[in-house]
Amino acid sequence: MTGEYGLLEPDESDAPGDEFEQIDVSDTEADRIARKRDREFSQFRKRIKDSDRFKVDDGAFDDATFAALYKLVQDGYVDAIGGPLSTGKEANVYNALAGERSLDLLREGEEEVAMKVYRTRATNFQDMREYLVGDPRFEELGDKKKIVMAWTRKELSNLERARKAGVRVPQPLAVERNVLIMEYIGTEDGRAKRLTEVSIENPETAFEVVREYIRRLYAAGLVHGDLSEYNVLFYDGELVVIDVGQAVTVHHPNAEEFLERDCENVASFFRRQGMDVSGDELLAWVQEHAEP
Numbered sequence: 001m002t003g004e005y006g007l008l009e010p011d012e013s014d015a016p017g018d019e020f021e022q023i024d025v026s027d028t029e030a031d032r033i034a035r036k037r038d039r040e041f042s043q044f045r046k047r048i049k050d051s052d053r054f055k056v057d058d059g060a061f062d063d064a065t066f067a068a069l070y071k072l073v074q075d076g077y078v079d080a081i082g083g084p085l086s087t088g089k090e091a092n093v094y095n096a097l098a099g100e101r102s103l104d105l106l107r108e109g110e111e112e113v114a115m116k117v118y119r120t121r122a123t124n125f126q127d128m129r130e131y132l133v134g135d136p137r138f139e140e141l142g143d144k145k146k147i148v149m150a151w152t153r154k155e156l157s158n159l160e161r162a163r164k165a166g167v168r169v170p171q172p173l174a175v176e177r178n179v180l181i182m183e184y185i186g187t188e189d190g191r192a193k194r195l196t197e198v199s200i201e202n203p204e205t206a207f208e209v210v211r212e213y214i215r216r217l218y219a220a221g222l223v224h225g226d227l228s229e230y231n232v233l234f235y236d237g238e239l240v241v242i243d244v245g246q247a248v249t250v251h252h253p254n255a256e257e258f259l260e261r262d263c264e265n266v267a268s269f270f271r272r273q274g275m276d277v278s279g280d281e282l283l284a285w286v287q288e289h290a291e292p
């Protein structure tokens, strides 16, 4: 029954929430590129700035961000930067052509990537801090720039972990400073639709898949923390979970609260689809069926 949404078999997953990930947020090569501003980099920056499709005049891009993009192009993750898929409070998401290195990692036939660029300026750092503090993977945090960089890495490692746990998420490809490169979910005609944007024919099945995703994440030691119909895409018969930057390990002091909220958001969406489900029931089911 759940097969209708292409539920994957989980891989062996890591021990939940017990790894200490050393993250190096010291001076990156991108910072050095930005400082040096050689001719090639300056031309690259100018090309992007002048491009009509790539609207970057909203303060999301400082020189170090341009340098991160430049490095991702040089390293073969990105070939050409495309138009915006979304402009949000904390990040902008763009479509891009995959470079050689990404093509090697992606599935046969996939030629595009999504590029999530976190703002280093206008971001709400206090909110980020709340999710990062208490996560053993992110012990030491410094200034704003470092918080955003840690956050971007956190999204990459959460994507990896979710994927291992059998949750369909965009395949993570690379991270450079405040820029995350991942599999693009969509077609040439446009990005995949969010659950809010489609009419769901069989909500019972969709609910079971989302419930199973919450359970698998939880069993793998993660709580999404912003799960709702806005962060689940419908693509090619599958439900794809996105936006896992804020996901925390089950050891986070607020993990239970976030799980409760996720369950309530999901239940309330499916109630609007005519189902008789409550957040409490969903939470109880998840906790009963997942020993983290």
Ligand SMILES: Nc1ncnc2c1ncn2[C@@H]1O[C@H](COP(=O)(O)OP(=O)(O)O)[C@@H](O)[C@H]1O
Residues within 6 Å of the ligand: 085, 086, 087, 088, 089, 090, 091, 093, 114, 116, 170, 182, 183, 184, 185, 186, 191, 192, 194, 230, 231, 242, 243, 244
């Ligand atoms: N990998 C992806 N492939 C296709 N579209 C994506 C991808 N990641 C994000 N998007 C699009 O960009 C929007 C914003 O991305 P999201 O990660 O949810 O960031 P935000 O924090 O701004 O909500 C999503 O709702 C989705 O439409």
Ligand SMILES: [Mg+2]
Residues within 6 Å of the ligand: 230, 231, 243
């Ligand atoms: Mg989102």
